[in-house]
Amino acid sequence: MPTIRTVCAHDCPDMCSLLAQVEDGHITKIQGDPDQPFTAGFACGKVTRDMDLVYSPERLTTPLRRTGPKGSGQFELITWDDALDEIVARWKDIFAASGPLAVLGYAYSAHQGLMNRGLTNGLFHALGTSRLLGGTVCDSCAEAAWDATVGPIGGADPESVTESDLIIGWGSDLHATNVHLWAKIEQVRRQGVPLVVIDPRRTRSAAAADWYLPIRIGTDSALALGVMHILVRDGLADRAYLADHTLGFEQVERDILPRFSPDRVAEITGLPAADVERLAAMYGAARTPFIRIGFGMSRFTHGGQNLRTVALLPGVTGAYGRYGGGAMLATAASFDLNYNAVRKPSGPAATRTINHLKLGEALLDATDPPIRALFIAANNPAVTNPNTAKIRAGLAREDLFTVVHDPFMTATARFADIVLPATTYLETEDFYRSYGTYYMQYGQRVVAPVGQAWSNLRLTQTLAARMGLTDPVFSMSQPEILKELFRDAGLAVDPATLLDGTPVSIATKTGQRFRTPSGRLEFYSQALADQGLPPLPDWQPDPADATAYPLRLLTTPGYFQSHTAFSGVAFLREREGVPFAVLHPTDAATRGLSDGQVVRLANDRGQVSLRLRVRDEVQPGVVLVPGQRPDEEAEAGTVNMLCADGYTDMGAGATYQSTWLEVTAA
Ligand code: SF4
Numbered sequence: 001m002p003t004i005r006t007v008c009a010h011d012c013p014d015m016c017s018l019l020a021q022v023e024d025g026h027i028t029k030i031q032g033d034p035d036q037p038f039t040a041g042f043a044c045g046k047v048t049r050d051m052d053l054v055y056s057p058e059r060l061t062t063p064l065r066r067t068g069p070k071g072s073g074q075f076e077l078i079t080w081d082d083a084l085d086e087i088v089a090r091w092k093d094i095f096a097a098s099g100p101l102a103v104l105g106y107a108y109s110a111h112q113g114l115m116n117r118g119l120t121n122g123l124f125h126a127l128g129t130s131r132l133l134g135g136t137v138c139d140s141c142a143e144a145a146w147d148a149t150v151g152p153i154g155g156a157d158p159e160s161v162t163e164s165d166l167i168i169g170w171g172s173d174l175h176a177t178n179v180h181l182w183a184k185i186e187q188v189r190r191q192g193v194p195l196v197v198i199d200p201r202r203t204r205s206a207a208a209a210d211w212y213l214p215i216r217i218g219t220d221s222a223l224a225l226g227v228m229h230i231l232v233r234d235g236l237a238d239r240a241y242l243a244d245h246t247l248g249f250e251q252v253e254r255d256i257l258p259r260f261s262p263d264r265v266a267e268i269t270g271l272p273a274a275d276v277e278r279l280a281a282m283y284g285a286a287r288t289p290f291i292r293i294g295f296g297m298s299r300f301t302h303g304g305q306n307l308r309t310v311a312l313l314p315g316v317t318g319a320y321g322r323y324g325g326g327a328m329l330a331t332a333a334s335f336d337l338n339y340n341a342v343r344k345p346s347g348p349a350a351t352r353t354i355n356h357l358k359l360g361e362a363l364l365d366a367t368d369p370p371i372r373a374l375f376i377a378a379n380n381p382a383v384t385n386p387n388t389a390k391i392r393a394g395l396a397r398e399d400l401f402t403v404v405h406d407p408f409m410t411a412t413a414r415f416a417d418i419v420l421p422a423t424t425y426l427e428t429e430d431f432y433r434s435y436g437t438y439y440m441q442y443g444q445r446v447v448a449p450v451g452q453a454w455s456n457l458r459l460t461q462t463l464a465a466r467m468g469l470t471d472p473v474f475s476m477s478q479p480e481i482l483k484e485l486f487r488d489a490g491l492a493v494d495p496a497t498l499l500d501g502t503p504v505s506i507a508t509k510t511g512q513r514f515r516t517p518s519g520r521l522e523f524y525s526q527a528l529a530d531q532g533l534p535p536l537p538d539w540q541p542d543p544a545d546a547t548a549y550p551l552r553l554l555t556t557p558g559y560f561q562s563h564t565a566f567s568g569v570a571f572l573r574e575r576e577g578v579p580f581a582v583l584h585p586t587d588a589a590t591r592g593l594s595d596g597q598v599v600r601l602a603n604d605r606g607q608v609s610l611r612l613r614v615r616d617e618v619q620p621g622v623v624l625v626p627g628q629r630p631d632e633e634a635e636a637g638t639v640n641m642l643c644a645d646g647y648t649d650m651g652a653g654a655t656y657q658s659t660w661l662e663v664t665a666a
Contacts, residue, residue: 005033005501007443008047009116009425011109011563013330013436014180016043017503020426020446027051027426027447036503038159038437044179045575046560052569053424054450059407059568060421061451070396073414080452083418088466090401091373098369101352103129104362107456109138110378110565113430113443115481116456118342119473120377123460125347126469130362130371133353133652137385139330141653142295145304146329148525148650149311151515154334156290156326157438157507161188163324166286168196170310171220172294173203176559178436181292196279198223199294200554201624202617213279214619217552217657218300219269221309222539226265227280229257231316236284241318245514248524249315252536260539268539270619284317288324295329296556300657301542304650308525309537315521320512332435333515334506336490342481345471357645357654360387363394373401377422377456380564382411384628386643386654389606405459408568411630411638421453428455429478431485431498438507442482442498533649542658549603549660551587551623555639558627567630579629579639580611583663584622588614593665598635601625601642603661608637612663623663635666 001023008016017036021029030050034041063083068074094102105124111117124131135143146155158181161167167185174182182205189195189210197209198220206212215223231237232253242249262273269276283289291314298307311327319325354362354371359381363371374395385391395402395415404416413419427449433440449455454462457478464474473481479499486495493504516522529535560576561567581601583593593599595614600607601623610625618624625639643659 001028004444004446006426006446007430007432007441008043009112009430009432009443010047010565011112013178013434014038015112015432015434015437015439015441016047016180017441018043018047022447025447027054033503036439036441038180038439040180040183046562046566046572049569049571050424050426052571053566054426054447056408056568056570058409059450059453060409060419061453062421063452064419066417070398070415071392073409075419080454083420084462084466087403087418087463091467094372094401098372100128101130102369102372103127104132104354104371104374105129106132106359106374106379106381107377108132108134108356108379110563111425111428111456112432113425113428114337114339114432114485115342115430115478116428117378118339119460120456121343122345122473123464123469124375125344126464126471127467128347128351130352130354133355136356136652137654139295140651141303141648142298142307142329142651144651145298145308146311148528149308149516149522150512152333153513153515154331154438155328156512158184158292158328158436159507160324160509161185161290164188164288164290165193165324166196166282166289167193168198168289168291169205169209170198170291170293171297172292173199173205173556174292175203175205175208177557177562178292181436194282196282200619200622201556213271213275216268216270216619217554217622218302218306218542219539220297221306221537222260222265222268223271223276224309224313225257225260225537225539226262226276227283227313228252228316229260230262230277230280231284232257234280234284237316238318241321242315245321246315246521246523247518248522248536252523256536256538283313286319288322289314289317289319290325291327293327293329296657298648298653300655301544301646301648302540303648303653303655305534305538305540309539312521312523312537315523320521322511323509326512330435331438332433334438335433335440337433337485338487338489339485341484341487342473345473355652356381357386357647357652359385360390360394361645363397363400364390371400375403376412377405380406380410380412382415383564383630383638384640386640386656387605387645388638388641390645405456407453410564420459421451423449423453423455427453428457431478431482438505439503440498440506441503442501444501544658544660547660549662550621551661551663552621553642553657553659553661554618554622554624555628555656556624556626558629561627561629564628564630567633573633576627578611579627579634580613581663582613582615582618582624584616584618584620585614586620587663588612591663593663598666599663600666601639601661601663603642603659605644606637606641608639608641609635609666611635623661
């Protein structure tokens with residue numbers, strides 16, 4: 001029975017190396033690769049069931065053309081040739097009448113392969129159409145904050161936790177979203193290294209930690225500044241490191257830290273002052289403390305400042321200078337590849353970009369020219385974007401020609417004129433670099449495409465040819481494209497050596513390097529000052545605190561539905577259970593609500609009905625909704641209908657956690 005080594009392409013920091021067993025052309029088993037040290041022989045419970053994803057009875061297997069009203073899900077079967085003829089004819093008509101900017105290419109992260117994902121963007125770059133300003137629903141704020149502080153470079157190697165003497169999971173539910181780092185942490189905990197979890201929700205990681213700090217949403221920067229205040233007060237700051245490797249700490253010490261006494265930090269964060277003191281003492285005593293920073297702490301109005309301040313903490317004690325210490329948000333920025341070979345083969349240097357968050361606004365209001373055609377791959381904005389009602393109103397425009405390429409009939413696909421069946425990653429070949437480790441790996445195709453499904457790469461290359469594009473990358477094989485990704489790149493790796501699927505790490509056993517303009521860790525950021533943003537770390541209340549609604553929304557990944565990409569697998573839907581909201585017992589009692597009943601979550605933007613769970617895993621004043629579940633799985637609606645499409649302070653990101661609402665009986 002052949003075993004094929006491939007790579008998990010789901011949007012997950014671990015980027016597991018997988019071994020898939022195939023019998024008579026069918027996948028029979030998927031397991032983690034024991035020869036990749038981070039994967040260490042196991043895959044998560046979602047992906048060991050990815051046979052169910054590939055062979056789901058809900059898979060799309062043939063192209064479809066809409067026959068009913070937009071959103072109704074009424075389609076007829078058509079051939080690939082008919083579908084491609086229609087798409088190309090419509091695009092050419094629109095190009096001729098309104099110019100290329102009237103078409104919007106919209107591809108995002110459900111397939112992490114650099115070719116399948118990147119070349120779809122490359123198609124629209126070469127065509128000169130409007131393009132997606134991607135990542136803003138996810139990581140753009142966190143990355144902008146990290147870049148302004150540490151620079152565009154990866155953080156501490158997660159494999160370095162074997163050398164850590166204190167581990168802090170700060171706003172990251174590692175047990176759910178970074179399970180292989182969790183396994184490494186469990187190993188070092190057995191040697192006596194403590195794990196501290198700081199999180200507004202008592203997650204599974206928090207419940208299993210040595211110490212859990214239930215912080216209020218959006219107050220992480222205040223806690224980090226409180227810890228810095230105590231470190232300075234108690235003589236625990238590393239003055240030599242600060243002098244040699246950082247910029248602007250003296251201003252923070254003089255102008256900011258005096259305002260963050262333990263008592264004030266306690267008021268802001270909801271944590272006892274004694275716990276702030278204890279955390280600072282632990283942190284100051286540790287030589288190699290490792291902080292895993294979660295992206296969620298950036299998804300509110302002041303999210304960039306919040307995350308940036310936490311990222312500065314290891315500079316105060318010099319932990320960034322020691323292997324095993326420091327902080328890790330992501331690693332992708334350290335892979336110096338020639339991404340433009342795939343993403344920008346030709347086309348205008350500048351074009352109209354549409355922020356992910358503003359898709360609804362763009363579809364409804366854009367002029368000069370209006371958007372007349374939309375192509376979506378590997379994304380489900382009708383569920384995952386904030387202000388969902390506006391997105392759906394835009395998608396419902398009868399004069400908008402929409403094509404969706406997806407393995408499943410998603411909420412977004414139901415609005416399409418043409419739906420094209422996409423392969424899953426197990427039916428494609430691609431090259432991957434992790435964003436949560438320092439591994440890269442070539443992934444083989446495991447089985448032939450199901451039905452008439454096409455990969456993103458095949459569709460992109462076919463559309464490029466039919467649109468008359470002649471860039472060589474649109475006719476290259478995957479090994480040829482791999483060569484281009486390494487051409488003139490900063491990584492000294494021969495791409496030919498990667499083709500056998502061996503995982504390769506680019507990690508170095510050194511302290512943190514900084515790629516800021518000063519080459520130092522920037523407590524003072526001139527780049528932020530130039531954007532009119534506070535150049536020093538600080539904490540401010542969320543302006544949305546003034547809302548009339550009493551409860552604050554907290555959204556997190558579902559354990560078995562971490563992305564809508566998993567919603568086509570019945571087993572995983574059942575494991576996750578019906579979509580639900582969690583309220584603290586005090587808030588439930590105040591409202592006369594009880595566990596198990598259907599409740600309505602509502603604010604000025606919309607209302608959603610979900611099953612209620614009454615648990616003290618959240619704090620009073622918070623409503624937790626895990627997972628972004630499609631309407632048909634819930635009692636009514638989807639949670640992002642409640643969220644605004646406003647921007648964070650940095651990176652024009654989404655402010656999901658700046659959402660206030662009320663909960664009542666449905
Ligand atoms: S842990 Fe992440 S990378 Fe690994 S198999 Fe699961 S989803 Fe894929």
